[in-house]
Amino acid sequence: MQELPRSLNQQQKEVEHLVGQGNRRAVPRQLAFGCIQAKSVELRETFLESEQTMRLLSFFVPMALFVVVTIFLGVYVGTTLYLFYVAWRHGKYKPYVALLIGIAFSVALYLVFETAFQVPLLKGPIEDMLGIY
Helix, strand or coil: CCCCCHHHHHHHHHHHHHHHHCCCCHHHHHHHHHHHHHHHHHHCCCCCCHHHHHHHHHHHHHHHHHHHHHHHHEHHHHHHHHHHHHHHHCCCCCHHHHHHHHHHHHHHHHHHHHHHCCCCCCECHHHHHHCCC
């Protein structure tokens, strides 16, 4: 357990002294002040270390790029590229296997949404060139 700063230890002694004297009105104020200082000590701690930040960014940046690529090139191309990257970099698959995973999933998306449910997803210029409507 982390040791409290000296001022918090002093406040704890003051609260114990006030309780011992029967002065109960001062106790809530002292406790509240001590809690505020304890929170400020907790806020000084590091939220994310550099390694944790890099791991978080390694998932967030590809997701943000997926959104941008999807807007300009369509859902199927964006999904293929995103799954390729994630399977290759994070899943440690060989590049050709990761590409096959991305393509297979995009084909499955097309079959499920466009064919079975007849719900069109956002298409980009590549799908338009291939005649996929």
